[in-house]
Amino acid sequence: MNNLQIKKNPKVYDVCIVGSGAGGGMAAKVLTEAGAEVAMLEAGPDFDSSKGDMFKWPYQSPRRGAPTHRPFGEFDACFGGWEIEGEPYTLKEGTKFDWFRARMLGGRTNHWGRISLRFGPLDFKRKSLDGLGDDWPLTYDDIKPYYxxxxxxxxxxxxxxxxxxxxxGIFLPPPKPRGYELMVKKACQELDIPVIPSRLSILTKAHNGRAACHYCSQCNRGCSTHSNFSSPSVLIPPAKxxxxxxxxxxxMAREVTTDNEGKATGVSYVNAVDGxxxxxxxxxxxxxxSACESARLLLNSKSSRHPNGLAxxxxxxxxxxxxxxxxxMGAIIPKLIDGIPHNxxxxxxxxxxxxxxxxxxKLDFPRGYHVEIWGGRTMPGYGFMGNFHKYNKILGELDGMARPNGGGGYGQQLKQDYRRMYGAMVGLEGRGEAIAMKDNRCTIxxxxVDKYGIPVLKFDYTWTDYEYKQAKHMHDTFEEVLDTMGGIPLWEKPTKEQGYGLLNPGRIIHELGVTRMGNDPRTSVLNKYCQAHDVxxxxxxxxxPFVSQADKNPTWTILAxxxxxxEYIIDQMKQGNL
Amino acid sequence: MDNKKYKISRRDSLRYITLASMSTGMFLSCNPEEKQTEVEEHGHEHPETAEGFANLSEEDLQLLNEKFFTDHELETVRVLGNIVIPADDRSGNAEDAGVPMFIEFMMLDQPMLQIPMRGGLKWLDLQALNRFDAEFINCTPEQQIEIVEDIAYPEVAKPEMSQGVAFFNRFRDFVATGFWTSQMGIEDIQYLGNKPTIWEGPPKEWLDKLGVSDIT
Structure with a gap:
């Protein structure tokens, strides 16, 4: 007798959604509210972000928040990481890609930065402007009502x-800037660089039944009052x-099943608990x-009608x-030393x-980047003021009593140095647009195979000169801004040999493009409604579905x-086309 | 809300009240009761276990009951930790903040840290033996400081001290995390957040000091 049986649920749902993050959560909300019967498959456990580690002090943990089990620290809400036990991925020799995956209701919406930027009119037609990549099959005006x-x-x-x-967009009022942020702004005014209030999906006023933010700065831990956006806080409850x-x-989805005509009939999956x-x-x-998991599913859904994978x-x-x-880049800002304690x-x-x-x-690289700002008197955590010996000698220079021994030290002076330099660091982080290259890809x-027997992805990604030149430009900007602020860099400016400090692809966790949309079925997977040309x-x-990525974080565009x-699906169902 | 968690010394609480009145006082005075209630609803309990830890997993409880250091090593960590961060009029020393226990836990939590730590402590003892014919903890305080002086300043340390310097840099970082993330350390360094509040911008005094009061 066969021990391996497939348990088939006799119910035929209108829609099966694989994944519960920004895209899956929004689809579930819109479709169920329109009356569709929906099954949602999530590879991880249920999650309510109000149950996170909000307000936990580092000393309430014996590891003080160390990232032993979670890459962004013990109190981070996201179950997952760049490595997941039993779920490997591989790399083509000589290439790099770090693939971050979440396994929980809401996926990566549970710990993201809530930076919620719309793509602009130019971002949908970059090929027309610089000849690289492709234009989207839709325009800003098409998507604006959804934004x-x-x-x-x-x-x-x-x-x-x-x-x-x-x-x-349609904005709630922004929070007032912090002191060090205003210093960045002041420096940038001298340099003719704009600094504007950020656009984050965090409620500064009560909104649609959710409470206003209580300013604890711990959005990545979840939110006890659902005051920031995550799929389980905002999208799943109305669907439920x-x-x-x-x-x-x-x-854990294994395959999209199809019938003899090649139409999808549902999804097979393995239960991660009972196996x-x-x-x-x-x-x-x-x-x-997630873009790459969805591509993996399609590539693993081979049949005689779809020998190269589905769609x-x-x-x-x-x-x-x-x-x-x-x-x-980070720097010590002398003016911030000996700060005035405040929350x-x-x-x-x-x-x-x-x-x-x-x-x-006219620059020597295409497209652009935005710059994020960090710093301040944040809650002490694991690694607090690490590598202190590399920078506390600055204090001697500022006091006009150069320290003959340099940085480091111990004892009363060291203790006082920590106090004086707390909150004196400011960092700038560039996040830019990479060009979509046909050969940057994942294959099966x-x-x-992984522990479920599902064939895994193999990545093949190489940055081009465009991205390296952009990273160089970022560093020139950081240097200019931090220097204008009187900053002393925390580390050396990376050289060409160091790839200008450009992080590995995948590190920013904005994987996009692997099932791109387009009007031509010969060069794209989906039409302009994100519907597969083939199925x-x-x-x-x-x-x-993204054709290009802009220098903006993708979540708002995924939601829109x-x-x-x-809504297209509802419309097509009503017309009997689906 | 559990007041115990936000217990701060009288001197610090006075400072906090002053700053709070600068940053949120105006808002609160408009309608203090309503605002206070709204903020307090945002509390969050973390059931505490032994040693004041909260929501510990079974694995972590088990690690807490394990030992990595020998008694001699733990005593060395204690003595050296208190040299790195001693007590003063504002707060206690590394030991008072639970640093040795934290370092021991990290050795078990991230085993890759073990060899550099154990080896570094051994390096320290050999230095002490060669120079003073005693293990580090059995040297006089003056002798201990003499050794520490030789490894505490990377830029001027003698080349033959390089392993000791590398060990001490790591050790200093461990002590800093352990001390400044403790309740005592957080109060000392005057981190005033991790509580529900209403953000009304930084105090004017701070913006004036930074010269950004006129930046809009």
Whole structure:
């Protein structure tokens, strides 16, 4: 007798959504509210962000918040990381890609930076402007109404600035800037660099039944009052309330199943707890498992009708992989030394940022980047003022009594040095647009499977000169700004040999593009409604459909596209086309 | 809200009240009762276990009951830790802040840290033996300081001290985390957050000091 049985749920759902993050959560909300019966598969456990480690002190943990089990520290809300036990991925020799995955309801929306930037009109037609990559099959005007509705639904603070390619939204008032942020702004005014209030999906006023922020700065730990955006705080509850959502946790999707005509019939999955195989039937399948997981699912769903993987007659599935560029610099700002103690927590993120400001200049690299700001009297945690011996000698120079022994030390003077330098560091982090390259891709590794027996992804990603030159420009900017502030850099400016400090692709956790949309089925996976060209009842609602990435964080666009796709699905169902 | 968690010394509480009145006082005075209630609803309990730790996993409880250091090593960590951060009129020393226990836990939590720590302590004892014919903890305080002086300043340390310097840099960082993330350390360094509040911007005095009061 066969021990391995597939447990088939006899119910036929209208829609099966794979993944519960920004894209999956939005699809679940819109579809269930329109009356659809929805099954949602989530590879990890249920999660309520109000149950996070809010207000926990470091001394309430014996490891004081060390990142032993979670890459962003013990109190971070996200279950997952760049490495997950039993779920490997591989790399083509000589290439790099760090793949961050979350395994929990809401996925990576549980710990992200809440930076909620719209793409601008230019971001949808970059090829027309610089000849690189491709234009999107839609324009800013097509998506603007959805951005507006996401703003109203979720809540976002910001200010109307009237910058053409940084479109204004429907904003709640922004929090007042912190002292060090105003120093950055002052320096940037001298340098003609704009610094504007950040645009974060954190509530500065009560909104749609959710309380206003209480300014503990711990958004990455969850939120005891659901005052920031995460899918389980904002999107899943209304979907559950309809009674039409069946949430299936610990469900690791294996394959999209198809019939003889090649149409999707549902999704098979393995239960991560009991190890058994299951199948859920659905008339429509939406993949929102994260861009690369969705591509992996399609590539693993091979059949005689789809020998190259499902929806992959174009061979574009897994190609045009993108991540934001990232590089950063920190400095000690002498003016911040011997600070005046005050609660500098604010919201969980920066209150000001630098939007891209050189779009009309001729530079030696295409596209742009924005700059994020960090610093301040943050809660002491694991690694507090680490490598102190590299910079406390500055104090001697400032006191006019140069320390003959340099940095380091011990005892009373060291203790006093820590007190004096607390809150005196400021950092700048560039986040930029990489070009979508056909050969930057993930494929199925022909030899390796994960612990569930699912073939794993093999990454093949190489930064081009465009990205390296952009990182160099970032560092020149950081140097200029920090220098104008009177800053003393914490480490050396990276050289060409050090790749200008450009982080590995994948590190910024903005994987995009591997199921891109387009009007031509020969070069794209999805049409402009994120519907597969080859299989009309398969849709993608994560970052996979992106044609280019802009220098903006992708979540707001994922939400807007998912809303648009879900409403298209309802419309097509009503018309009997699906 | 559990007041115990926010207990601060009288001197610090006076300072805090002054600053609070600068940053949020105006807002609170508009409608103090309502605002206070709104903020207090945002509390969050972490059930405490032994030693004041909260929400510990079974694995962590188990690690807490294990030992990594020998008694001799632990005593060395204690003595050296108190040299790195001694007591003064504002707060206690590394030991008072629970630093030795924290370092021991980290050795078990991240085993890759073990060899550099154990080896470094051994290096220290050999220095002491060669120079003073006694293990580090059995040297006089003056002798201990003489050794520490030779490894505490990376820029001027003699080349033959390089391993000791590297060890001491790591050790200093461990003590700093252990001390400044303790309740005592957090009160000392005057981190005043981790509580529900209403953010009204920094105190004017601070903006004036930074010369950014006129930046809008």
């Amino acid at each position: 507006d509705r996401v703003d109203e639904l979720v809540g976002i603070f910001g200010t109307k600035e009237g910058i053409y390619n940084e479109p204004d 309330k309809t009674g039409k959502l069946d949430l299936i946790t610990f469900a 058994l195989e299951y199948h859920v039937k659905a008339k429509i399948v939406i993949l929102a498992a 992959n007659s174009s061979d574009a599935v897994g190609r045009y992989l993108m991540d934001s560029t990232g590089a950063g 500098e927590d604010g919201v969980g993120g920066m209150h000001l940022y630098i939007p891209w400001w050189l779009g009309d200049k 590794d022909e030899e390796v 009309k009842n398969v849709f993608v609602a994560d970052g996979g 596209l998912s809303m648009r796709t879900s």
